[in-house]
Amino acid sequence: MASNAETAGKRLVLIGGGHAHVLVLEAFARHPEPGLAITLVSRDRLTPYSGMLPGHLAGTYTRDEIHIDLERLAQASGARLICDEAVGFDRAARRVRLKGGGELAYDILSVDIGITPDLSGIAGAEEHALAVKPIGSLLEKWDRLVESALAPNGPRRFAIVGGGAAGICLAFAVTAFLRNRLSDAIEVSLIGAAEAPGINAGMRRRIARALKRRGIAVHVEDAAVSIDGDGVALASGRCVPADAVLISTHAAPPPVLAATDWAKDESGFLAIGPTLQILNDEVAFAVGDCATMIAHPRPKAGVFAVRQGPVLAQNLRRAVRGEALETTIPQRDHLLLIATGDGRAIGGRGRFLAFEGRLAWRLKDVIDRRFMRRFA
Ligand SMILES: Cc1cc2nc3c(=O)[nH]c(=O)nc-3n(C[C@H](O)[C@H](O)[C@H](O)COP(=O)(O)OP(=O)(O)OC[C@H]3O[C@@H](n4cnc5c(N)ncnc54)[C@H](O)[C@@H]3O)c2cc1C
Structure with missing residues (x-):
């Protein structure tokens, strides 16, 4: 020593x-x-x-x-x-x-x-969308979005670009928050260029069912190519109408x-x-x-x-x-828990394990609160 x-x-x-x-x-x-x-x-x-x-x-x-x-x-x-x-x-x-x-x-x-967000592949994203990464600056932007959404003529149609775990979490969260305050007057769409990586087939099926249950429109394997004041244009030529767009795609x-x-x-x-x-x-x-x-x-x-x-x-x-250092190899997979915004969560690990329900949400809550108690 x-x-x-x-x-x-x-x-x-x-x-x-x-x-x-x-x-x-x-x-x-x-x-x-x-x-x-x-x-x-x-x-x-x-x-x-x-x-x-x-x-x-x-x-x-x-x-x-x-x-x-x-x-x-x-x-x-x-x-x-x-x-x-x-x-x-x-x-x-x-x-x-x-x-x-x-x-x-x-x-x-x-x-x-x-x-830092990489908006370079989507024309108009800088001007017309809110980048959710990095998370440090997200909350300020979120407050502004909520304020405008709660105004009488505020945005009612929301699109989330990015079909990875963060984009999926975001779609459930935005839907839960805004529906609680604006009843069913809002529409939420989730746009993903590809199927979410690192999410096994069982979880994907459960996520698809939960998105449907929550009334979230899903556009998979159809990348966003441009965004303007009317919404998001997709590679297929379709357009997703939106008053507000959040981007959670890859980062730089x-x-x-x-x-x-x-x-x-x-x-x-x-x-x-x-x-x-x-x-x-x-x-x-x-x-x-x-x-x-x-x-x-x-x-x-x-x-x-x-x-x-x-x-x-x-x-x-x-x-x-001046001592010798330890080495570490990151695990290949980890427990993934996605809250669906209705008191439930979808969880899974590796290629096969997938589960969902209120207990999954309790598990997520316990794990996260335990982590935060370390800094209380
Ligand atoms: C909506 C959303 C949900 C997510 N949910 C999950 C999840 O459930 N589980 C999960 O594993 N991941 C999740 N992620 C991903 C996760 O947020 C990131 O992977 C994680 O924050 C990365 O941690 P980090 O330590 O690398 O950096 P960060 O948490 O981004 O922290 C970097 C810090 O450095 C500071 N900083 C930056 N530049 C400088 C500078 N030049 N000088 C000084 N300070 C600087 C920033 O202010 C910030 O405080 C989510 C992401 C999003 C957008």
Whole structure:
């Protein structure tokens, strides 16, 4: 075991208050590393937990219930929180440039900054749609949408573009929230370019039945090609009329990463190995949606960022102590639970397990609340 002298004066800088970094802070709060100076740079003081986000949009959870207070967490772990944005990385000098004008030097760095929406493939999306990723900026946009929807002549026809798990969750949540407030006067459509990846056939059948039960119109394997004030034009030539469009399609790496000379995958996400270090920089780690484990790529989902948290905490501790690092391989599949907005959920795992009902929703609720209690 390393002595305090080896970690004394070392600077660990965490960029982004994503799912893995909150677990790192929680680990350092439980077991402080004497002499280590930890700094967290985050755009926001509150970070939302993705598992409960659809439940919040549906009106089930309050905003407080789904947010982790980074200031309180930083205090508990003896870290300094800087509410700012990293706008540049100097790998050789081991420095991070901040939007507010400052610079931070580090001995060990970790990056957990999520993704940015990629609207480039859909004409008019920038002007006429609301991008739901990254989730940090979603709630402000959602508040504006709700305000206009509740106005007498507000939008009544909603389209969700993106047929993956997030898009499906969103369609159920939007329907639940708006139907509760506007009765059946609203129409919701879900548009997907392909069948949702990572969702087994049994779950897909249950999801299709639940979408029908909730009156959500579904357009599968028909990509959105353009959006204007009248609605969404699809590749087939059909048009889905809509007054408001939410987009939850694939995402791009945060632009700040483009100028760095860190190793990246073909889409520009940071390329990491099984120790979570960036492939060409042993003092820099990257986790969550902004990174791809090159040998074991997985879909961009919060569950993988959460799983990386404890390993990252351990490896950051080992890196500052100069010890050998642990390796991790992300699981191939994981329990997926999709709330249908009517007190029920659809769950499944791997190729065959699929179930649904009120108990599935209770299970999801218990798992998510248990996660959040760690930060209370
Ligand atoms: C509607 C919806 C529902 C979803 N539901 C689920 C679900 O049920 N289960 C699941 O596994 N996944 C779900 N996802 C996906 C999930 O939200 C993401 O995979 C997850 O948030 C990624 O976590 P992360 O740690 O990589 O980054 P994020 O959670 O996006 O956090 C990144 C943080 O970094 C900050 N940041 C960004 N850039 C900078 C910068 N330059 N400097 C400083 N700070 C910065 C941001 O403000 C943010 O706080 C859902 C997504 C959506 C849109």
